[in-house]
Amino acid sequence: MEASTVCVEMRGVSKRYGAVQANDCIDFRLVAGEVHALLGENGAGKTTLSKILYGFARPDAGEILLDGKPVELRSPRDARAHRIGMVFQSFMLIRALSVLENIELFLADLPAVPRQNEIADRIRAFGERFGLAVDPDAAVAQLPVGDQQKVELLKLLLADARILIFDEPTRVLAPHEVEGLFRVFAALKTEGYAILFITHKLREVLRCADRITVMRKGRITGSLAAREATLERLVAMMFGEAVHAAAGETAAAPRAADSPPIVELRRATSRPSGSEIALKDLDLSVGAGEIVGVAGVSGSGQKELGDLVLGLRPLAAGMKRFRGADASSWSIARLRESGLACIPEEPLAMAAVPGLSVRENLALGTGRRYHKGASLDWPRLEAAMARSFEALAFPLPPLAPPIATLSGGNLQRTVIAREMAHDPKLILALYPTRGLDVRSAASLRELLRRSRAGGSGVLLISEDLEELAEMADRLLVLFQGAVVGEFGRGAWTAEEVGLLMTGAKEPPRA
Amino acid sequence: MTTPLLVALLAGAIVSGTPLLYATLGETLVERAGIVNLGLEGVLLVGASVGFAVTAASGSAWLGLGGAALAGVVVNLLFGWLVVARKANQLASGLTMMFFGFGASALIGARYVGAVIGGLPKWRPSWLADLAWVKATTLFDYDVLVWLAVPVALAVWWTLFRTRWGLGVRAVGENPAAAYASGRDPAVLQYQVLALGGLLGGLAGAELSLSIAMAWSEYMTAGRGFIAIALVIFSKWNPLRAIAGALLFGGAEALELQLEARGSLISPFLLQMSPYLLTILVLLAWGGARRLAAPASLGRTFYGSS
């Protein structure tokens, strides 16, 4: 196959999900025999684009051409029929079966009594050819994640795909496995396969891609040949030039210099489970009247950090202090009673119980404050909650109906009102403005600033650098479970932080 | 001195274990496809009663055997219609079929209580029968179901692990979405497996009424359906291990009979408990690793995430 055949062309592709324009008039070309990287931050629209190409989603506008001919991809079956294959972030593998069986399952021409040895030989042959050596008889559950990914790829190759989409393939790989993957890319492209490599990791893109397209907020902000790309240019395309590190109000409450931090983690380490990142020797502290921001690409350990502070996840090593006391083994209930509040990323899934009424949900997590014999002091609870809603200038919803009847925004406001009702000392805010419209997001930020002014500490974990620039008195950058950078307000640029977030720059040795 | 006891035990274990093995094989197939059938006891009872009734009415044990197998298929397909087509709760549906089995078997067998039948003919290969030590025992003097038990287990194993159909069945039980993505229809596979499982369950019941007891009485399966469900877990959903497990659990039953006959003081109840306790112990021993043992999509609510 000639190396310069345009296999896939997308023209003017657009897709909107509710209020969000995930893809905005995208023009994109994929060439055979080339590794084309699609680079961008979370929410940039890369996954949507790949879903469209694989038939999982239909574009609102635009067209797709394969080998110059327009096609309609109504489902993944159509895509597979056109020899498009996708290796997903979460593998479609059956863990209890062997490599051989997983691949057999997806072979269209499998005989009733398969010739196991023959297929095993084919698997080994492909494995050798492209550096994807896996033992066909191994159980998938036993394989390291890198090898599982190879099985997914072999499935596609044995099913005769020639356009291969990889969605964030290196997220789950160890560094040496990443090298192996790039060697596979090299072998594949010399045989004429077209490879679309979706990622947010800059350094890797520069190592393996022939062509790089950068997306930001649904649009393509640049497309260039790899030899013309530099770190700085890519970072600028990814994060935008217009981030003013010192924007926003800088009114921080005067901090009593010798008052202890509200929460403190020292050399905190968590135990990894499954595919989660473990926190390693993490030091963190949030003082009274301070907003500490945590930046990082998704999967850097934010979830683990939030769970650790909340008390959901135990410390494997290290120490946690809350308001001066050793809280390393405190229960969630005790932490909440001592003044910890949490605004989670998905209020309905993580902080509300669907079957219960609004009133009952407001009672959850209030600890012993309203205990009255075998029941609760409902009038006092309702009064306190009403006061909280009023103080926040939120409309008080009807209390009797089930909480699931509330709109998304009202649900979040209810959760926030509940959390703020007892003057929390530490507010754990996890992606609090995700999915909110501009006005609600702004008022939530104002709320956090007011809490700070009132002497509370805020730990703000966010993926929005602009938000962090506006809010954070101190900024920590998290990468692979460790803090790789710490900056005071106004002392950082988006470029610097972006490089640390994506592991492209070695953290300064303090 | 203990050799005769051991031999008698072995012979007893093989015979007692046969209905267990058939029932377990049927349930293994069904659970491999992701369905728990708590009504297995009902299937066994219907098989036993229909087999006995047809034999008593027609005089032919072979017809009875066929009737039992067919009856088992019918009961399982009724169950299958509930859980596959109507997507009903598997536990409740299984218990419903258990009650149905209690009643239907009582109704069918009512007329034939106390009837005397010829039963399934036993057969012993002559070259074995000529051996003196064999002649004195009941070893190798078995009916067709006992002779076929291990071959059937091997066949079930081969079908599950060496054919395309078996691969599809296992995929449905692990990850129906993946099975569907590979172009298969999970519902069709589940019906096929339920039919096969019902056939094996019917045969298990027939072994009880047409050979071991050669009689019919209500509830005569005495919980063997539930022992089989335990045995499926105990043998990790593997037909080959089920052979060993059936022998073990059947051996417990045989031991109980032998001890009672010899007036031993060891309580039969402890032995009757052993299958269940052993299974619980095995489950504990697996600990967290059990997730890899059970078909991942079994029952959806049954072995759901803990």
Next chain:
Amino acid sequence: MPERAQAVARFGAVSVLALAVFAAVLLAAGKNPLQAYADTFRHALASAYGFSELLVRMTPLLLAAVAVALPSRLGLINVGGEGQLYMGAFAAAAAALCLPGAPAWILLPFALLMGFLGGALWAAIPGLLRAAGLVNETVTTLLLNYVAPLIVGYFVFGPWRTAENSAYPQTAPFPQAALLPTFFGTRVHAGLLIALAALAVYWLVMEKTRWGLDMRAIGGNAEAAQRLGIPVRWWIVAALAIGGGFAGLAGMGEAMGIAGRLRQSLSPGYGFTGFLIAWLAGGRPLVILFMAFLFAIITSAGDTLQISQGLPYAVVNILLATILFVVLARRAR
């Protein structure tokens, strides 16, 4: 309330359909279904004694249903009512047999307590295993179902066997002081009051107390409940134990109120029937009451079938199964 009326109408249609199917079965067996239904009605509902027998049957069914319903509000599946019932009977029997001379006002409460504890401990085992993340409680409660009657059997055939010359293995009769009082010369015993109280307590705790709120929160969204500080694992054990305790009371009632002794054949599947009642009722107390009553009528029909139609009692299970079958088939998602 049109929705409730709709549900009632739907259930009425289900019952009619099931009765029709069962009538067909009876016809096929050469019996007269209309006669059978009329006899049942006359015996069960139109005679005082028949009605009292309904209450007798309802008692263990109510308790067994609560045993399933309470843990189900947390999302736990308790199929072990049968075993918990037997362990309750066993523990209560132990209490009665080891304090033979004690007066009723000591013996009865003690036996009640032991009955509850017996079932509670039996259910706590699966609870602990589930809370530790080791085994799903559905499996363990199911397996322990069969161990319990064997434990009872061991004692009934062995150390506790009655000295009377009886072909039937059972213990000696309990001292009079241990027996639950009965009413109006019928077999209805104080266990009925306990069962009704249990139902009321279940409703009260679930709907009106803060503990019920915590339990319902776990059932609604266990992750959110945990993140908000509710001790989920502790509640798993507690809910299963309390449920098991109620089943244990059912066993105590059957032993102390009906049989007057401990036997291996105390329960013709009350535990499983209770599961089905609770499942059909969706855990709602009034519906549980109605369903238990309905199932009691059905089982009394079994007696009628046996006596007046010459069919084995077990055949009534077909009617039971038919009703369940039709309900399950209609609940399509």
